[in-house]
Amino acid sequence: MLLQTVQQHILEEQRRHHPQASGEFSWLLSGITLATKIIAAQVRRAGISADVLGATDNENVQGEVQQKLDVIANQVLMKFLGNRGNVAIMASEEDDDPVVVERDRKHGKHVVVFDPLDGSSNIDVNVSVGTIFSILKREPDPTGTRDIMSDVLQPGYRQIAAGYVVYGSSTMLVYTAGNGVAGFTLDPSIGAYLLSHEKITMPECGKQYSCNEANYDSFPDEYKEYLSILRSGKTGRTYSSRYIGSLVADFHRMLLKGGVFIYPPTKSHSTGKLRLLYEANPIAMLAEQAGGMATDGRKRILEIQPTTLHQRTPLVVGSREEMALLAKIMQ
Ligand code: AHM
Numbered sequence: 001m002l003l004q005t006v007q008q009h010i011l012e013e014q015r016r017h018h019p020q021a022s023g024e025f026s027w028l029l030s031g032i033t034l035a036t037k038i039i040a041a042q043v044r045r046a047g048i049s050a051d052v053l054g055a056t057d058n059e060n061v062q063g064e065v066q067q068k069l070d071v072i073a074n075q076v077l078m079k080f081l082g083n084r085g086n087v088a089i090m091a092s093e094e095d096d097d098p099v100v101v102e103r104d105r106k107h108g109k110h111v112v113v114f115d116p117l118d119g120s121s122n123i124d125v126n127v128s129v130g131t132i133f134s135i136l137k138r139e140p141d142p143t144g145t146r147d148i149m150s151d152v153l154q155p156g157y158r159q160i161a162a163g164y165v166v167y168g169s170s171t172m173l174v175y176t177a178g179n180g181v182a183g184f185t186l187d188p189s190i191g192a193y194l195l196s197h198e199k200i201t202m203p204e205c206g207k208q209y210s211c212n213e214a215n216y217d218s219f220p221d222e223y224k225e226y227l228s229i230l231r232s233g234k235t236g237r238t239y240s241s242r243y244i245g246s247l248v249a250d251f252h253r254m255l256l257k258g259g260v261f262i263y264p265p266t267k268s269h270s271t272g273k274l275r276l277l278y279e280a281n282p283i284a285m286l287a288e289q290a291g292g293m294a295t296d297g298r299k300r301i302l303e304i305q306p307t308t309l310h311q312r313t314p315l316v317v318g319s320r321e322e323m324a325l326l327a328k329i330m331q
């Protein structure tokens with residue numbers, strides 16, 4: 001395979017699909033790649049640096065204790081996206097409200113929503129974590145008076161790009177700009193993301209399902225029935241269970257190997273645990289672009305109209321066959 005950096009790949013994709021593009025979008029994405037290289041370097045040092053490892057004294061808007069790395073990752077992304085010149089609004093899992101880039105509020109064409117470090121409860125134990133991002137377009141706001149929430153609360157089908165970086169045994173960036181999904185592995189010796197997975201497609205079916213089975217007793221009955229069919233062998237396949245507890249890592253495995261990831265409503269999270277805007281939406285766009293599907297059990301994730309920034313949703317995402325079986329049970 002041709003050795004290609006993520007920047008070259010983005011430019012080539014633009015030339016092919018959007019010949020009139022100004023290059024602003026690739027400039028924006030380069031802010032994300034730079035920020036995630038810095039986050040990757042910090043994640044790699046977590047075990048040996050007290051500045052990086054462990055919890056802060058703060059809780060975020062969701063009432064979760066912030067880890068030092070959550071805060072570092074958030075600051076790095078805010079800094080490198082806020083100085084691009086074309087990002088008007090940024091919204092993060094770690095902040096109560098969206099952040100407006102005042103300098104670019106009137107003309108900035110993009111909104112970026114992100115979870116700076118997903119699965120952060122896994123940091124202390126050296127297990128994969130990730131960054132998830134979703135990019136939306138907005139109309140310019142020449143007077144700078146429009147309600148910023150109307151730019152942020154857009155349904156997922158309006159994303160122009162989405163992706164994640166998984167800080168695993170290697171660091172990988174996986175992204176889509178609406179023309180398929182590509183994966184890049186960070187080569188630490190040269191500090192560049194190199195194309196390693198061209199045109200990723202999710203297998204039609206898989207042999208793994210992924211959910212937090214400790215919540216099983218409080219899953220709605222349809223999900224219990226679904227799991228029991230998967231376990232019974234009635235599908236003609238024998239399933240294994242795999243669950244890391246980092247959405248990015250669990251989804252990454254699903255993307256490459258197929259199967260299904262399930263986070264249904266539970267007793268403690270009656271509307272699901274995962275956040276629509278910066279977790280479910282980008283994952284759903286990637287899944288669909290790779291030939292898979294993503295729903296909240298019934299409805300396509302990308303068609304849900306968000307009403308609040310930190311809104312949660314049930315999430316089922318995976319291969320077409322597993323998703324078809326769930327849809328049949330839900331009918
Ligand atoms: P976080 O954004 O606070 O890290 O939480 C999200 C994580 C996801 O990565 C993962 O899928 C889920 O929470 C795991 O939840 P649970 O521990 O309830 O299984």
Ligand code: MG
Nearest residue numbers: 115117118119
């Ligand atoms: Mg998260």
